[in-house]
Amino acid sequence: MTDLLADSSFYICFLDNIKSPENLIKILEKFSSSFPPVIFSEVKKSKRSKEIFENKKLNINIFEGEIHISEVLRPFFSIEQKERGEHELIVLAFICYNMKMKFELVIDDKQARNFIKRNLIYLSKNLKDTINFLCDCYSVYGIFKKEEVLDIFNLIENSNYGVKKEIMFEAKKKMRCN
Amino acid sequence: MYNAKIAEDFSILMIGSIERPVPSDLHIQKEMFVLTQTIPDLREIFNFKKHYQGPFSQILRDIIDSPIYVDRAFERRGRSILLSKNGKKEFNNIVKRNIKEEDFNILNINIKLIRNIYDRLNRFELLFLVYDTYPKYIEMSDVYNSIIKNKKLVNEIIVNLIRKGSITEDRFMEIKKRYNL
Numbered sequence: 001m002t003d004l005l006a007d008s009s010f011y012i013c014f015l016d017n018i019k020s021p022e023n024l025i026k027i028l029e030k031f032s033s034s035f036p037p038v039i040f041s042e043v044k045k046s047k048r049s050k051e052i053f054e055n056k057k058l059n060i061n062i063f064e065g066e067i068h069i070s071e072v073l074r075p076f077f078s079i080e081q082k083e084r085g086e087h088e089l090i091v092l093a094f095i096c097y098n099m100k101m102k103f104e105l106v107i108d109d110k111q112a113r114n115f116i117k118r119n120l121i122y123l124s125k126n127l128k129d130t131i132n133f134l135c136d137c138y139s140v141y142g143i144f145k146k147e148e149v150l151d152i153f154n155l156i157e158n159s160n161y162g163v164k165k166e167i168m169f170e171a172k173k174k175m176r177c178n
Numbered sequence: 179m180y181n182a183k184i185a186e187d188f189s190i191l192m193i194g195s196i197e198r199p200v201p202s203d204l205h206i207q208k209e210m211f212v213l214t215q216t217i218p219d220l221r222e223i224f225n226f227k228k229h230y231q232g233p234f235s236q237i238l239r240d241i242i243d244s245p246i247y248v249d250r251a252f253e254r255r256g257r258s259i260l261l262s263k264n265g266k267k268e269f270n271n272i273v274k275r276n277i278k279e280e281d282f283n284i285l286n287i288n289i290k291l292i293r294n295i296y297d298r299l300n301r302f303e304l305l306f307l308v309y310d311t312y313p314k315y316i317e318m319s320d321v322y323n324s325i326i327k328n329k330k331l332v333n334e335i336i337v338n339l340i341r342k343g344s345i346t347e348d349r350f351m352e353i354k355k356r357y358n359l
Contacts, residue, residue, distance in 0.1 A: 066217060066219065066281070067216055067284060067285060068215065068216050068217070068218065071215040072212065072291055072292060074311055075307040075308065075310070075311040075345075076295070076307070076344060076345050077346055077348070078346060078349045078351070078352040079352065080348060081348055081349070091288070091291060094290075094291050095284055095287050098287045098290065099283065099287070111347055111348060112346070114343060114346070115343065117343075118342070118343025118344075119294075119298075119343060119344065
Protein backbone atom coordinates (compact mmCIF):
# COMPACT_ATOMS: atom_id res chain seq x y z
CA MET A 1 0.00 0.00 0.00
CA THR A 2 1.28 3.46 -0.86
CA ASP A 3 2.00 5.74 2.07
CA LEU A 4 0.31 9.13 2.09
CA LEU A 5 2.31 11.90 3.78
CA ALA A 6 0.17 15.00 3.61
CA ASP A 7 0.34 18.30 5.40
CA SER A 8 -2.47 19.49 7.65
CA SER A 9 -3.88 21.87 5.01
CA PHE A 10 -4.72 18.86 2.81
CA TYR A 11 -6.82 17.26 5.55
CA ILE A 12 -8.34 20.50 6.74
CA CYS A 13 -9.32 21.34 3.16
CA PHE A 14 -11.67 18.35 3.15
CA LEU A 15 -12.70 18.40 6.79
CA ASP A 16 -13.31 22.12 7.24
CA ASN A 17 -12.91 24.19 4.07
CA ILE A 18 -15.16 22.16 1.78
CA LYS A 19 -16.80 20.07 4.53
CA SER A 20 -16.40 16.88 2.52
CA PRO A 21 -15.01 14.22 4.84
CA GLU A 22 -16.59 11.49 2.72
CA ASN A 23 -14.31 12.38 -0.20
CA LEU A 24 -11.32 12.41 2.11
CA ILE A 25 -12.28 8.96 3.37
CA LYS A 26 -12.49 7.69 -0.23
CA ILE A 27 -8.89 8.86 -0.70
CA LEU A 28 -7.60 7.50 2.60
CA GLU A 29 -9.10 4.07 1.88
CA LYS A 30 -6.51 3.69 -0.85
CA PHE A 31 -3.49 4.67 1.21
CA SER A 32 -1.72 4.08 4.46
CA SER A 33 -1.72 7.59 5.98
CA SER A 34 1.14 8.61 8.23
CA PHE A 35 0.85 11.52 10.63
CA PRO A 36 3.87 13.03 12.32
CA PRO A 37 3.02 14.47 15.77
CA VAL A 38 2.52 18.15 14.87
CA ILE A 39 0.35 17.43 11.85
CA PHE A 40 -1.71 14.96 13.85
CA SER A 41 -2.39 17.54 16.54
CA GLU A 42 -3.22 20.20 13.92
CA VAL A 43 -5.72 17.96 12.11
CA LYS A 44 -7.21 16.79 15.40
CA LYS A 45 -8.33 20.37 16.08
CA SER A 46 -10.95 19.92 13.37
CA LYS A 47 -14.37 18.92 14.72
CA ARG A 48 -14.72 16.44 11.86
CA SER A 49 -11.36 14.76 12.46
CA LYS A 50 -13.05 11.91 14.32
CA GLU A 51 -14.47 10.82 10.98
CA ILE A 52 -10.99 9.77 9.95
CA PHE A 53 -9.22 9.04 13.22
CA GLU A 54 -12.02 6.88 14.57
CA ASN A 55 -12.69 5.14 11.29
CA LYS A 56 -11.44 1.59 11.74
CA LYS A 57 -11.49 0.92 8.00
CA LEU A 58 -8.70 3.41 7.42
CA ASN A 59 -5.01 2.64 7.79
CA ILE A 60 -3.82 5.58 9.89
CA ASN A 61 -0.37 5.66 11.50
CA ILE A 62 0.56 8.27 14.05
CA PHE A 63 4.33 8.51 14.15
CA GLU A 64 5.15 8.11 17.80
CA GLY A 65 8.37 6.83 19.10
CA GLU A 66 11.57 7.56 20.81
CA ILE A 67 12.89 9.55 17.88
CA HIS A 68 11.86 13.23 18.00
CA ILE A 69 11.81 13.83 14.26
CA SER A 70 10.87 17.48 14.68
CA GLU A 71 14.39 18.19 15.94
CA VAL A 72 16.22 17.11 12.78
CA LEU A 73 15.27 20.13 10.64
CA ARG A 74 14.41 22.49 13.46
CA PRO A 75 17.11 25.16 12.74
CA PHE A 76 15.95 25.67 9.15
CA PHE A 77 12.28 26.57 9.60
CA SER A 78 10.59 29.45 11.39
CA ILE A 79 8.63 29.00 14.61
CA GLU A 80 5.31 29.36 12.77
CA GLN A 81 6.32 26.83 10.15
CA LYS A 82 7.33 24.36 12.85
CA GLU A 83 3.89 24.81 14.42
CA ARG A 84 2.38 23.58 11.15
CA GLY A 85 4.66 20.57 10.92
CA GLU A 86 5.88 20.37 7.32
CA HIS A 87 9.45 19.94 8.58
CA GLU A 88 8.40 16.68 10.26
CA LEU A 89 6.71 15.49 7.09
CA ILE A 90 9.93 16.03 5.16
CA VAL A 91 11.79 13.79 7.62
CA LEU A 92 9.14 11.08 7.21
CA ALA A 93 9.41 11.36 3.45
CA PHE A 94 13.17 10.95 3.66
CA ILE A 95 12.64 7.83 5.77
CA CYS A 96 10.14 6.39 3.26
CA TYR A 97 12.49 7.17 0.39
CA ASN A 98 15.42 5.43 2.04
CA MET A 99 13.31 2.44 3.00
CA LYS A 100 12.30 2.25 -0.67
CA MET A 101 8.62 2.58 0.19
CA LYS A 102 6.04 3.91 -2.23
CA PHE A 103 4.75 7.23 -1.01
CA GLU A 104 3.00 10.42 -1.99
CA LEU A 105 4.17 13.65 -0.38
CA VAL A 106 1.45 16.29 -0.41
CA ILE A 107 2.66 19.72 0.66
CA ASP A 108 1.07 23.02 -0.31
CA ASP A 109 3.43 25.40 1.46
CA LYS A 110 5.70 26.93 -1.18
CA GLN A 111 8.65 27.43 1.16
CA ALA A 112 8.59 23.81 2.37
CA ARG A 113 8.40 22.68 -1.26
CA ASN A 114 11.37 24.88 -2.14
CA PHE A 115 13.34 23.50 0.80
CA ILE A 116 12.80 20.01 -0.59
CA LYS A 117 13.78 21.04 -4.12
CA ARG A 118 16.95 22.75 -2.92
CA ASN A 119 18.11 20.19 -0.36
CA LEU A 120 16.48 16.83 -1.04
CA ILE A 121 15.82 16.96 -4.77
CA TYR A 122 15.19 13.22 -5.06
CA LEU A 123 12.02 13.67 -2.97
CA SER A 124 10.61 16.02 -5.61
CA LYS A 125 9.47 13.10 -7.71
CA ASN A 126 6.92 12.22 -5.02
CA LEU A 127 6.03 15.83 -4.17
CA LYS A 128 2.65 17.29 -5.13
CA ASP A 129 0.30 19.96 -3.93
CA THR A 130 -3.29 19.12 -2.94
CA ILE A 131 -4.76 20.07 -6.31
CA ASN A 132 -2.35 18.02 -8.39
CA PHE A 133 -2.66 15.12 -6.01
CA LEU A 134 -6.41 15.21 -6.61
CA CYS A 135 -5.72 14.92 -10.34
CA ASP A 136 -3.76 11.76 -9.58
CA CYS A 137 -6.64 10.50 -7.48
CA TYR A 138 -8.44 10.26 -10.79
CA SER A 139 -5.72 9.42 -13.32
CA VAL A 140 -3.37 7.25 -11.27
CA TYR A 141 -5.36 5.83 -8.40
CA GLY A 142 -8.85 5.66 -9.92
CA ILE A 143 -10.41 6.90 -6.69
CA PHE A 144 -12.65 9.49 -8.36
CA LYS A 145 -14.29 9.95 -11.71
CA LYS A 146 -13.24 13.02 -13.68
CA GLU A 147 -16.49 14.87 -12.88
CA GLU A 148 -16.04 14.15 -9.19
CA VAL A 149 -12.60 15.76 -9.17
CA LEU A 150 -13.91 18.78 -11.06
CA ASP A 151 -16.74 19.04 -8.51
CA ILE A 152 -14.21 18.98 -5.69
CA PHE A 153 -12.22 21.69 -7.49
CA ASN A 154 -15.35 23.85 -7.63
CA LEU A 155 -15.97 23.34 -3.93
CA ILE A 156 -12.37 24.35 -3.22
CA GLU A 157 -12.60 27.46 -5.39
CA ASN A 158 -15.73 28.55 -3.55
CA SER A 159 -14.28 27.90 -0.13
CA ASN A 160 -11.70 29.82 1.89
CA TYR A 161 -9.02 27.28 1.05
CA GLY A 162 -6.37 29.44 -0.58
CA VAL A 163 -5.22 28.11 -3.93
CA LYS A 164 -3.52 30.12 -6.66
CA LYS A 165 -5.65 30.69 -9.75
CA GLU A 166 -2.84 29.46 -12.01
CA ILE A 167 -2.58 26.14 -10.18
CA MET A 168 -6.32 25.57 -10.39
CA PHE A 169 -6.41 26.63 -14.04
CA GLU A 170 -3.62 24.21 -15.01
CA ALA A 171 -5.17 21.38 -13.00
CA LYS A 172 -8.58 21.82 -14.63
CA LYS A 173 -6.90 21.91 -18.02
CA LYS A 174 -5.04 18.69 -17.18
CA MET A 175 -8.26 17.02 -16.08
CA ARG A 176 -10.10 18.03 -19.24
CA CYS A 177 -7.31 16.66 -21.42
CA ASN A 178 -7.07 13.30 -19.63
CA MET B 179 31.70 1.23 30.03
CA TYR B 180 28.45 0.22 28.36
CA ASN B 181 27.71 3.88 27.62
CA ALA B 182 31.20 4.31 26.15
CA LYS B 183 30.50 1.48 23.71
CA ILE B 184 27.20 3.04 22.68
CA ALA B 185 28.89 6.42 22.20
CA GLU B 186 31.59 4.87 20.05
CA ASP B 187 29.05 2.93 17.96
CA PHE B 188 27.02 6.08 17.33
CA SER B 189 30.16 8.00 16.40
CA ILE B 190 31.01 5.30 13.86
CA LEU B 191 27.46 5.36 12.52
CA MET B 192 27.45 9.15 12.24
CA ILE B 193 30.75 9.32 10.39
CA GLY B 194 30.15 6.24 8.25
CA SER B 195 26.51 6.89 7.31
CA ILE B 196 27.44 8.51 4.01
CA GLU B 197 30.50 8.09 1.80
CA ARG B 198 31.67 11.66 2.24
CA PRO B 199 33.87 12.55 5.27
CA VAL B 200 32.49 14.81 8.00
CA PRO B 201 33.86 18.26 7.12
CA SER B 202 35.34 19.14 10.53
CA ASP B 203 35.38 18.56 14.29
CA LEU B 204 32.83 21.35 14.58
CA HIS B 205 30.51 19.52 12.22
CA ILE B 206 30.72 16.19 14.04
CA GLN B 207 30.10 17.95 17.34
CA LYS B 208 27.04 19.84 16.15
CA GLU B 209 25.64 16.96 14.11
CA MET B 210 25.92 14.64 17.07
CA PHE B 211 24.33 17.34 19.22
CA VAL B 212 21.33 17.46 16.86
CA LEU B 213 21.14 13.67 17.06
CA THR B 214 20.99 13.83 20.85
CA GLN B 215 18.09 16.26 20.55
CA THR B 216 16.39 13.75 18.26
CA ILE B 217 17.08 10.79 20.57
CA PRO B 218 16.87 11.97 24.17
CA ASP B 219 18.41 8.73 25.51
CA LEU B 220 21.69 9.81 23.93
CA ARG B 221 21.90 13.05 25.88
CA GLU B 222 23.26 11.41 28.99
CA ILE B 223 25.69 9.35 26.93
CA PHE B 224 27.28 12.26 25.09
CA ASN B 225 26.74 14.85 27.83
CA PHE B 226 26.89 18.02 25.72
CA LYS B 227 27.84 21.07 27.74
CA LYS B 228 27.94 24.79 27.17
CA HIS B 229 31.26 25.72 25.62
CA TYR B 230 32.88 28.67 23.90
CA GLN B 231 31.87 27.17 20.55
CA GLY B 232 28.38 26.14 21.61
CA PRO B 233 27.32 22.64 22.68
CA PHE B 234 30.36 20.42 23.11
CA SER B 235 30.88 16.80 24.12
CA GLN B 236 34.23 15.88 25.59
CA ILE B 237 33.21 12.23 25.33
CA LEU B 238 32.79 12.61 21.58
CA ARG B 239 36.11 14.44 21.25
CA ASP B 240 37.88 11.64 23.16
CA ILE B 241 36.26 8.93 21.06
CA ILE B 242 37.34 10.57 17.79
CA ASP B 243 40.90 11.05 19.05
CA SER B 244 41.25 7.72 20.84
CA PRO B 245 38.49 5.17 20.30
CA ILE B 246 38.42 2.43 22.91
CA TYR B 247 36.76 -0.51 21.21
CA VAL B 248 37.84 -0.21 17.60
CA ASP B 249 41.52 0.50 17.19
CA ARG B 250 42.07 3.67 15.12
CA ALA B 251 38.48 3.67 13.90
CA PHE B 252 38.77 7.20 12.52
CA GLU B 253 41.15 9.00 10.19
CA ARG B 254 41.71 12.66 9.53
CA ARG B 255 42.17 14.18 6.13
CA GLY B 256 43.01 17.82 6.73
CA ARG B 257 40.08 19.07 8.82
CA SER B 258 37.72 16.32 7.79
CA ILE B 259 37.09 13.06 9.62
CA LEU B 260 36.34 9.70 8.06
CA LEU B 261 36.25 6.06 8.96
CA SER B 262 39.43 4.06 8.66
CA LYS B 263 39.43 0.54 7.26
CA ASN B 264 38.80 -0.73 10.80
CA GLY B 265 36.06 1.82 11.30
CA LYS B 266 34.32 0.79 8.07
CA LYS B 267 34.49 -2.86 9.09
CA GLU B 268 32.87 -2.04 12.43
CA PHE B 269 30.26 0.14 10.71
CA ASN B 270 29.27 -2.85 8.58
CA ASN B 271 29.17 -5.07 11.67
CA ILE B 272 26.91 -2.65 13.53
CA VAL B 273 24.54 -2.42 10.58
CA LYS B 274 24.52 -6.19 10.07
CA ARG B 275 23.78 -6.83 13.78
CA ASN B 276 20.83 -4.48 13.77
CA ILE B 277 19.49 -4.75 10.23
CA LYS B 278 16.28 -6.49 11.27
CA GLU B 279 15.36 -3.81 13.81
CA GLU B 280 13.05 -1.22 12.23
CA ASP B 281 13.92 1.35 14.91
CA PHE B 282 17.59 1.00 14.08
CA ASN B 283 16.93 1.49 10.38
CA ILE B 284 14.89 4.61 11.05
CA LEU B 285 17.61 5.90 13.35
CA ASN B 286 20.28 5.26 10.73
CA ILE B 287 18.23 7.09 8.12
CA ASN B 288 17.84 10.07 10.46
CA ILE B 289 21.62 10.14 10.87
CA LYS B 290 21.96 10.19 7.07
CA LEU B 291 19.57 13.10 6.85
CA ILE B 292 21.49 15.05 9.49
CA ARG B 293 24.73 14.47 7.59
CA ASN B 294 23.15 15.40 4.25
CA ILE B 295 21.78 18.69 5.51
CA TYR B 296 24.32 19.88 8.06
CA ASP B 297 27.49 18.93 6.14
CA ARG B 298 26.56 21.61 3.60
CA LEU B 299 26.81 24.42 6.11
CA ASN B 300 30.07 26.28 6.63
CA ARG B 301 31.41 26.83 10.15
CA PHE B 302 29.73 30.19 10.70
CA GLU B 303 26.39 29.04 9.33
CA LEU B 304 26.47 25.93 11.49
CA LEU B 305 27.43 27.79 14.65
CA PHE B 306 24.95 30.57 14.08
CA LEU B 307 22.00 28.25 13.44
CA VAL B 308 22.80 26.09 16.46
CA TYR B 309 23.13 29.13 18.70
CA ASP B 310 19.94 30.67 17.41
CA THR B 311 17.95 27.44 17.71
CA TYR B 312 19.33 26.36 21.10
CA PRO B 313 19.93 29.65 22.96
CA LYS B 314 20.65 27.79 26.21
CA TYR B 315 24.12 27.10 24.77
CA ILE B 316 24.93 30.75 24.11
CA GLU B 317 26.10 31.12 27.67
CA MET B 318 29.89 30.78 27.92
CA SER B 319 30.26 31.25 24.20
CA ASP B 320 32.79 33.90 23.22
CA VAL B 321 32.31 32.87 19.62
CA TYR B 322 28.60 33.66 19.74
CA ASN B 323 29.29 37.11 21.12
CA SER B 324 31.85 37.85 18.44
CA ILE B 325 29.46 36.73 15.70
CA ILE B 326 26.45 38.64 16.99
CA LYS B 327 28.36 41.90 17.52
CA ASN B 328 29.22 41.84 13.83
CA LYS B 329 25.93 42.63 12.08
CA LYS B 330 27.60 42.57 8.71
CA LEU B 331 28.73 38.98 9.36
CA VAL B 332 25.30 37.88 10.59
CA ASN B 333 23.74 39.40 7.50
CA GLU B 334 26.26 37.59 5.29
CA ILE B 335 25.56 34.30 7.04
CA ILE B 336 21.81 34.46 6.60
CA VAL B 337 21.99 35.77 3.04
CA ASN B 338 24.20 32.78 2.17
CA LEU B 339 21.81 30.44 3.90
CA ILE B 340 18.78 31.74 2.00
CA ARG B 341 20.69 31.78 -1.30
CA LYS B 342 21.60 28.11 -0.80
CA GLY B 343 18.02 27.30 0.11
CA SER B 344 19.20 26.01 3.47
CA ILE B 345 16.66 28.07 5.38
CA THR B 346 13.14 29.11 4.39
CA GLU B 347 12.17 32.71 3.66
CA ASP B 348 10.14 32.88 6.86
CA ARG B 349 13.14 31.69 8.85
CA PHE B 350 15.27 34.32 7.13
CA MET B 351 12.79 37.07 8.08
CA GLU B 352 12.50 35.73 11.60
CA ILE B 353 16.27 35.98 12.08
CA LYS B 354 16.44 39.43 10.48
CA LYS B 355 13.79 40.67 12.90
CA ARG B 356 15.43 39.08 15.90
CA TYR B 357 18.81 40.67 15.21
CA ASN B 358 17.46 43.99 13.86
CA LEU B 359 19.06 43.54 10.46
